[in-house]
Amino acid sequence: MAQRPDIDGPFSIRPIRASDKRALSEGLGRLSDEAVYRRFMSPKPRFSGAELRYLTELDGWNHLALVATPVDDPDSFVAVARFVRMPEDPATAEFAIVVGDRYQGRGLGKCLALALADAARERGIERFTASTLGDNVPAQRLMASIAERMHGGRARHGVRELELELAA
Secondary structure, three states, rough: EEEEEOOOOOEEEEEEEHHHHHHHHHHHHHHHHHHHHHHHHHOOOOOOOOHHHHOOOOOOOOEEEEEEEEEOOOOOOOOOEEEEEOOOOOEEEEEEEEOHHHHOOOOOOHHHHHHHHHHHHOOOOEEEEEEOOOOOOHHHHHHOOEEEEEEEOOOOOEEEEEEEEEEE
């Protein structure tokens, strides 16, 4: 668990736990419709039980999620970043991140993304893939900030597929 200064006070970064299902559900409920759409590319009013199990019961090697919480409220998530290793290419993992509206644009996403990239490299992952809305420039900037190189084609049907070679 890392403790880092935040814009509104200190926060901690730690791996998600199986017991975090409620906190994850509540975090989704605090996101604006726009933030939900940018992360899931569709409306997402709630997680199903199966989704909560998938998102919180992780092996920590092939599937890892890090959460940012205020130090004084460790059961309240303000951001989540995760990777899932691709079975067909163990050096590649799918990457996703969501930051609560109040914390966007202030460095928290980059802090989490860098911590997740460090953890990925420790597990032999060399690159992330990510899908983002073509007009989600802040997300694309965030991804470029943790990449040695970033490749991506044109947005198709409004979605851009990116591949990030992780910086050493």
